[in-house]
Amino acid sequence: MSDPIAEIKASFFIECEELLEALQDGLQAMDDGATDTETINVVFRAVHSIKGGAGAFSLDQLVSFAHAFETTLDAVRAGDLVADSATVALFFQCGDLLSDLVRAARDEELLDDALLAPVLAQLEELAGEDEDAAEAEAAFQTTALNLDLMDLGLPALDEPQAGRFTINFTPQPDLYSSGNEPLYLLRALANLGTAEVTCDTEQVPPLDTYAPDQSFLTWRISLETEADEDSVREVFEFVDGLCTLDIQSDSPAEPMAPPPLVDEPVAEAPAPPLPDPLPEEPAPASPPPAAAAEPSPAKPTAPAEAEARQPAAAPRATVRVDLERIDRLVNLVGELVINQAMLSQSFGDGALSGNSKIAAGLDEFQQLTRDIQDSVMMIRAQPVKSLFQRMARIVREAAADVGKSVRLKTEGEATEIDKTVIERLADPLTHMIRNAVDHGLEKTEDRASAGKSEEGLVTLTASHRSGRVVIEVSDDGGGINRPRVRGIAEERGLISADQVLTDSEIDNLLFLPGFSTASEVSNLSGRGVGMDVVKNAISALGGRITITSEPGEGTTFSISLPLTLAVLDGMVVGVGTELGYRAPRDSYEGAIVLLIAQEDGARAALVVDAIEDQRQVVIKGLQDSYGHVRGVAAATILGDGQIALILDPTDLLANAIGRSRPEAALAEIA
Numbered sequence: 130m131s132d133p134i135a136e137i138k139a140s141f142f143i144e145c146e147e148l149l150e151a152l153q154d155g156l157q158a159m160d161d162g163a164t165d166t167e168t169i170n171v172v173f174r175a176v177h178s179i180k181g182g183a184g185a186f187s188l189d190q191l192v193s194f195a196h197a198f199e200t201t202l203d204a205v206r207a208g209d210l211v212a213d214s215a216t217v218a219l220f221f222q223c224g225d226l227l228s229d230l231v232r233a234a235r236d237e238e239l240l241d242d243a244l245l246a247p248v249l250a251q252l253e254e255l256a257g258e259d260e261d262a263a264e265a266e267a268a269f270q271t272t273a274l275n276l277d278l279m280d281l282g283l284p285a286l287d288e289p290q291a292g293r294f295t296i297n298f299t300p301q302p303d304l305y306s307s308g309n310e311p312l313y314l315l316r317a318l319a320n321l322g323t324a325e326v327t328c329d330t331e332q333v334p335p336l337d338t339y340a341p342d343q344s345f346l347t348w349r350i351s352l353e354t355e356a357d358e359d360s361v362r363e364v365f366e367f368v369d370g371l372c373t374l375d376i377q378s379d380s381p382a383e384p385m386a387p388p389p390l391v392d393e394p395v396a397e398a399p400a401p402p403l404p405d406p407l408p409e410e411p412a413p414a415s416p417p418p419a420a421a422a423e424p425s426p427a428k429p430t431a432p433a434e435a436e437a438r439q440p441a442a443a444p445r446a447t448v449r450v451d452l453e454r455i456d457r458l459v460n461l462v463g464e465l466v467i468n469q470a471m472l473s474q475s476f477g478d479g480a481l482s483g484n485s486k487i488a489a490g491l492d493e494f495q496q497l498t499r500d501i502q503d504s505v506m507m508i509r510a511q512p513v514k515s516l517f518q519r520m521a522r523i524v525r526e527a528a529a530d531v532g533k534s535v536r537l538k539t540e541g542e543a544t545e546i547d548k549t550v551i552e553r554l555a556d557p558l559t560h561m562i563r564n565a566v567d568h569g570l571e572k573t574e575d576r577a578s579a580g581k582s583e584e585g586l587v588t589l590t591a592s593h594r595s596g597r598v599v600i601e602v603s604d605d606g607g608g609i610n611r612p613r614v615r616g617i618a619e620e621r622g623l624i625s626a627d628q629v630l631t632d633s634e635i636d637n638l639l640f641l642p643g644f645s646t647a648s649e650v651s652n653l654s655g656r657g658v659g660m661d662v663v664k665n666a667i668s669a670l671g672g673r674i675t676i677t678s679e680p681g682e683g684t685t686f687s688i689s690l691p692l693t694l695a696v697l698d699g700m701v702v703g704v705g706t707e708l709g710y711r712a713p714r715d716s717y718e719g720a721i722v723l724l725i726a727q728e729d730g731a732r733a734a735l736v737v738d739a740i741e742d743q744r745q746v747v748i749k750g751l752q753d754s755y756g757h758v759r760g761v762a763a764a765t766i767l768g769d770g771q772i773a774l775i776l777d778p779t780d781l782l783a784n785a786i787g788r789s790r791p792e793a794a795l796a797e798i799a
Contacts, residue, residue: 137305137306137307137308138186138308140306140307140308141182141185141186141307141308142231142234142235144178144182144307144308145179145182145231146231146515148175148178148179149175149179149224149227149228149231150514150515150518151171151175152171152172152175152176152224152227153224153518153521154171155168155169155171155172155175156172156217156220156221156224157521159172159212159217159220160214160217160221164212166206169202169205169206169212170206172202172220173199173202173203173205173206174366176195176198176199176202176227177195177199177366177367178366178367179191179195179227179231180192180195180196180199181366181367182308182309182367183195183234184313185308185309185310185313186234186308188234190230190233190234190239190240190245191227191230191231191234194223194226194227194230194245194249195227195230197249197252197253197256198220198223198227198252200252200256201220201252201255201256202220204255204256210255210256216255219248219251219252219255221522221525222248222525223248223252225522225525226240226244226245226248228522229244292353292354292355292356292357292378292379293351293352293353293354293378293379294350294351294352294354294358294361294376294377294378294379295349295350295351295352295376295377295379296318296348296349296350296351296352296361296374296375296376296377297347297348297349297373297374297375298311298314298347298348298349298350298365298372298373298374299344299346299347299348299372299373299374300344300346300368300371300372301344301371301372301373302342302343302344303371304344304368304371304372305344306342307371309367309368309371311346311348314364314365314368315348315350317364318350318352318361318364321352321354321356321360321361321364322352322353322354322355322356323352323353323354324350324351324352324353325350325351325352326348326349326350327348327349327350328346328347328348328349329346329347329348329349330345330346332345332346332347333345333346358376358378361376362374362376450508452548455505455508455509458505458508459505459506459509462498462501462502462505463747464747465498465501465502466498466502466745466746466747467747467766469494469495469498470744470745470767471770472491472494473491473495474767476488476491498745499745502745506547507545509547509548509549510545510546510547510548511545511546511547511548511551512542512543512544512545513541513542513544513545513546513551513591513600514542514543515551516551516554516555516558517539517542517589517591519555519559520537520539520558520559520562520589521537521539523559523562523563524536524537524562524566524587527562527563527566527567528566528585531566531567532573533566533570533572533573533585534573534583534584534585535566535570535584535585535586535587536584536585536586536587537587537588537589538586538587538588538589539588539589539590540588540589540590540591541590541591541592542591544591544592544593544598546591546598546690547691550598550670550690550691553666553669553670554600554666554670554688554690556666557662557663557666557667557688558600558602558688560660560662560663561602561660561663561686562587562589562602564660565587565602565603565604565606565684565686566585566587566604568606569587569604569606569607569683569684570585570587570604570605570606571585571606571607575607579607579681581605585604585605585606586604586605587602587603587604588601588602588603588604589601589602589603590603594689597689597690597691598689598690598691599687599688599689599690600687600688600690601685601686601687601688602685602686602688603683603684603685603686604683604684605682605683606683606684607680607681607683608678608679608680608681608682608683608684609635609636609639609676609678609680609684611632611635611636611680614635614636614638614639615630615635615638617644618638618641618644621644623638623641623644624638632678633676633731636676636677636678637676639659639660639676640659640660640661640663640664640674641659641661642659642661644659644660644661667688667690668757668780670690670691671690671691671748671762671763671777672688672689672690672691673688673689673779673780674686674687674688674689675687675689698743698744698745698746699743699744699745699746699765699775700740700742700743701740701741701742701743701744701767701773702723702737702738702739702740702741703737703738703739703740703741704737704738705738711738714736717736720736721736721737721738721739721740722734722735722736722737723735723736723737723778725778725779725782733778733782735778735781735782746765746767746773746775747765747766748763748765748775749763749764749765749766750763750764751763751764759780759781760776760777760780760781761774761775761776761777762775762776762777762780763775
């Protein structure tokens with residue numbers, strides 16, 4: 130039997146990932162110059178929500194750090210602190226640590242306090258100085274106001290006036306399923322003052338008809354507090370939309386100055402005017418009858434006001450499903466595709482009429498199978514945004530390690546790709562980003578002497594292209610130093626001194642095992658783990674990686690990946706016999722030629738004996754059983770039960786160039 134507390138806690142950590150994503154979006158907007166209140170509120174609410182949920186599970190380290198972060202953000206919200214570039218940089222660092230704390234709490238671990246202490250000190254310094262200044266200013270204004278009120282015979286404002294609120298709080302079922310606990314909300318209210326809490330159980334049904342997934346309790350709280358209504362509502366901010374809430378203020382009206390006596394000579398003893406902090410607007414004069422009958426001109430409505438009056442769009446309902454269940458569904462869809470292909474093959478072998486009802490049914494079945502497959506793939510697909518946000522942190526840390534000023538620009542964050550691909554792409558992409566910061570970008574002084582901006586730029590883009598996902602990592606650095614790369618390859622015996630290589634072939638030397646251009650060991654490079662690791666990881670995903678570079682302008686690494694690792698559209702071709710290749714052709718006249726376009730722009734011709742069909746195929750990996758086979762990406766099962774290999778054209782061409790002709794023909798060419 131599953132543990133409900135563990136399930137609720139797991140839901141909280143999933144929600145934290147969404148909140149951290151919103152936090153990064155808000156901070157990026159602030160870094161780009163956004164100063165509007167809503168952007169700052171998005172950041173504040175994300176931290177506040179994480180803090181509230183963490184408190185429900187007694188995650189003290191996470192709560193403590195989030196509280197310090199939240200306090201400083203609140204100073205920005207109040208206008209007491211200006212979010213300049215240095216402050217936003219600190220907020221980014223806080224966001225990174227908050228992410229680490231969430232993951233540590235999920236794994237039931239604690240971060241080293243030494244990592245948090247310097248950042249906490251900076252937060253306290255920022256918030257503390259501004260709080261002191263604000264308190265001093267508030268004290269001065271209060272003193273001046275009290276002197277004026279005393280002259281009027283009104284009570285001073287030195288002591289806050291206690292108020293009373295009546296609160297009706299009814300949780301909705303989603304409040305419990307999202308990991309919230311009403312007890313903690315009631316305790317937070319009690320901390321504001323004196324609270325009398327009554328639980329209404331009239332709606333609770335008999336035990337035999339009780340539905341455990343419903344909510345039947347309502348709490349009525351009578352709260353006496355010196356806090357204002359905004360502070361009371363803030364207690365329920367984390368459960369906004371997950372409960373029915375009614376807050377009524379029972380506070381007495383503000384004391385008013387007594388009216389002057391009728392026989393008091395007002396002209397001889399005029400009352401001093403109220404100070405500026407408490408302006409009083411006079412009541413509008415009643416219009417004359419004629420004016421009252423005239424329609425008043427329409428007042429133009431500001432766009433923000435009009436937007437505020439429109440009802441907010443209801444959030445789309447979502448459900449969280451265990452990834453293993455989705456994987457099982459994907460596998461079942463794969464089997465469905467195979468069975469559909471087998472039925473179609475059997476129908477063709479039976480030489481039945483193409484106009485029969487069976488043929489029409491098979492056509493509909495094929496379309497339904499494709500629709501189901503597409504829908505299931507969409508369930509697994511996720512935007513690359515979360516992956517790109519992780520790379521933003523890598524850029525900040527790498528830039529700090531090598532002492533460079535670097536900015537990350539992202540494009541195509543909404544591009545969707547299989548979740549499994551995203552997870553397995555994180556490590557190679559991290560290595561590429563660090564490589565771009567360390568090797569690709571010049572030092573600050575070198576950029577200045579070259580007439581470039583002192584701040585280096587790394588661009589990370591994603592897009593759909595020809596049924597695949599293409600992810601590119603670009604920098605505006607000095608480009609690949611090809612003479613140096615070739616020299617290193619010659620020194621290590623990787624190529625001969627007289628070997629003729631094109632620029633593209635020299636660039637591809639970077640993918641050789643252990644190849645590195647680092648002259649010294651640093652935190653990022655020079656330890657013999659090079660781009661060959663990246664290439665192997667991409668190849669394992671059925672992808673390819675290419676390089677383009679221009680001296681003085683920068684370098685771009687392009688990764689081409691399949692949309693999914695489960696099902697793809699393929700072309701069934703035949704070459705030779707089942708047990709081996711046929712002899713090379715003496716002439717290619719009349720042959721069937723497939724044009725292969727590669728990511729680096731190169732093209733090649735692949736000769737086949739026959740094109741059998743074009744269909745969906747289910748990908749079956751061979752790595753675990755056979756390891757890497759040159760030119761072969763995976764295998765599949767055809768409709769007649771035969772096993773067919775899924776070829777990788779690029780890898781096949783790279784290993785087959787010059788091997789498809791007789792040796793005599795090669796000698797004649799030489």
